[in-house]
Amino acid sequence: MTLLDDLENVSRKKASCSVAEIIKTLNAQEAKALNKALDDPDSSPTNLAKILTKNGYNISRQTITRHRNRYTNAEGCKCP
Ligand SMILES: [Zn+2]
Numbered sequence: 308m309t310l311l312d313d314l315e316n317v318s319r320k321k322a323s324c325s326v327a328e329i330i331k332t333l334n335a336q337e338a339k340a341l342n343k344a345l346d347d348p349d350s351s352p353t354n355l356a357k358i359l360t361k362n363g364y365n366i367s368r369q370t371i372t373r374h375r376n377r378y379t380n381a382e383g384c385k386c387p
Pocket of ligand 1: 385
């Protein structure tokens, strides 16, 4: 790994977070359901993280919160 490689990986990581990576692997119906749950302010990030992890998608509550905040504040991820 060179410094250049590392720096390119940094910006690549910013472009999409783990939530987006998981959504990419789901089928259309699952992706729709997950997006719905993510956009539902009443759904708990802790529960979502538990459900996803239980089904083999290792993700933290913090990552889900970051993804959920992507439109609303500076703490959000950089997903489109
Ligand atoms: Zn995201």
